[in-house]
Amino acid sequence: MKxxxxxxxxxxxxxxxxxRLDDHLNKVAKMARTFAEDFQAGDWGYLxxxxxxxxxxxxxxxxxxxxxxxxxxxxxGRLGCP
Numbered sequence: 001m002k003x004x005x006x007x008x009x010x011x012x013x014x015x016x017x018x019x020r021l022d023d024h025l026n027k028v029a030k031m032a033r034t035f036a037e038d039f040q041a042g043d044w045g046y047l048x049x050x051x052x053x054x055x056x057x058x059x060x061x062x063x064x065x066x067x068x069x070x071x072x073x074x075x076x077g078r079l080g081c082p
Contacts, residue, residue: 004020004021005020005021005022005056005057005062006018006019006020006021006056006062006065007019007020007021007023007024007025007053007056008024008065009065009069011069015066018065021053021056021057024053025049025050025051025052025053026050028049028050028052028053029045029046029047029048029049029050030046030049031049032045032046032048032049032052033045033046033049036048
């Protein structure tokens with residue numbers, strides 16, 4: 001079993017420097033809560049943030065990151081998300 005799961009790789013960096021998935025999901029959840037509070041749905045926004053990349057916990061996605069460190073395997077940088 002893996003020690004860590006990753007949200008995305010960082011080009012040219014070892015996996016120890018990659019963005020951990022748990023950290024990414026928590027940061028996005030907090031951000032989504034803030035946005036959703038504007039329409040009284042902060043808790044729903046938080047949950048959506050926690051779940052938005054749940055599929056990245058799959059062995060297939062993690063294998064893809066390690067195999068190719070493909071910047072197209074994630075969209076965070078392009079969308080301005082953490």
